[in-house]
Amino acid sequence: MSKLLCKPNTTEISSGVTLVHDVTSENSPLEYVGFKVVDLTPGATYTEELGKVECCIVALTGKITVSDQEVTFENIGTRESVFEKIPTDSVYVSNERKFVVEAVSQARVALCYSQSYQQLPTKLIKAEDNGIENRGKYSNKRLVHNILPDSDPSANSLLVVEVFTESGNWSSYPPHKHDQDNLPHESFLEESYYHEMNPRQGFVFQRVYTDDRSIDETMTVENGDVVLVPAGYHPVAVPDGYESYYLNVMAGPTRIWKFHNEPAHEWILERK
Numbered sequence: 154m155s156k157l158l159c160k161p162n163t164t165e166i167s168s169g170v171t172l173v174h175d176v177t178s179e180n181s182p183l184e185y186v187g188f189k190v191v192d193l194t195p196g197a198t199y200t201e202e203l204g205k206v207e208c209c210i211v212a213l214t215g216k217i218t219v220s221d222q223e224v225t226f227e228n229i230g231t232r233e234s235v236f237e238k239i240p241t242d243s244v245y246v247s248n249e250r251k252f253v254v255e256a257v258s259q260a261r262v263a264l265c266y267s268q269s270y271q272q273l274p275t276k277l278i279k280a281e282d283n284g285i286e287n288r289g290k291y292s293n294k295r296l297v298h299n300i301l302p303d304s305d306p307s308a309n310s311l312l313v314v315e316v317f318t319e320s321g322n323w324s325s326y327p328p329h330k331h332d333q334d335n336l337p338h339e340s341f342l343e344e345s346y347y348h349e350m351n352p353r354q355g356f357v358f359q360r361v362y363t364d365d366r367s368i369d370e371t372m373t374v375e376n377g378d379v380v381l382v383p384a385g386y387h388p389v390a391v392p393d394g395y396e397s398y399y400l401n402v403m404a405g406p407t408r409i410w411k412f413h414n415e416p417a418h419e420w421i422l423e424r425k
């Protein structure tokens with residue numbers, strides 16, 4: 154199995170708290186991006202003290218209350234399934250802060266991390282404040298919810314976005330990359346993909362590959378899997394009959410999303 158594909162590894166870490174994914178610089182090729190998925194039963198709490206990292210807490214499903222000891226955001230979260238395709242609530246917590254997530258209902262939470270050295274205010278990122286985009290045409294259509302885009306100055310290095318791709322469509326396509334610290338032409342951002350499928354038994358194909366093909370992995374990605382993108386192009390193909398969801402976390406030396414399309418396939422964008 155590809156080293157870029159992470160299958161769910163469920164571990165109960167405390168009463169009512171199950172860790173599903175825990176991507177770190179120690180167990181992955183990513184240096185800038187960290188990622189966790191945590192399931193909580195009603196009333197269960199997850200507590201974390203952040204070091205030199207910031208965290209975007211995304212209420213993937215269910216209702217949660219988030220506190221950083223100074224502010225508390227109660228009963229946030231908007232959906233029981235990501236495939237309701239409505240934006241959800243998130244909370245940004247900066248470096249050297251401690252936060253507590255308490256489940257109001259059964260909840261699945263994504264914890265998105267990146268490096269942070271300048272403490273910023275804790276902030277509720279309301280669902281209604283997500284920038285919504287309908288991108289693409291033909292069989293390249295996808296719905297994008299910008300949770301923490303580079304236009305939002307609330308974070309130091311973190312970028313978070315969720316993408317919904319309909320049956321038989323491609324996304325993160327035409328293939329693009331952001332693996333060169335070469336602004337204004339391209340930024341260097343590592344990336345993680347947390348995937349869900351509807352119906353659950355579905356799969357997508359995702360290829361991660363570099364110009365020199367030093368990385369060239371084509372993966373069958375199933376519900377709940379995480380794909381790591383240390384470098385390279387990273388298109389996703391969704392089979393007929395299934396819907397795809399993924400949550401992207403991006404981070405690198407500069408908090409700018411400036412990608413480079415693969416020249417061989419950029420013509421896709423020129424179709425009328």
Ligand SMILES: O=C[C@H](O)[C@@H](O)[C@H](O)CC(=O)O
Binds near residue numbers: 401
């Ligand atoms: O670099 C960003 C990720 O590849 C996705 O968020 C991608 O941009 C989504 C899309 O536009 O298809």
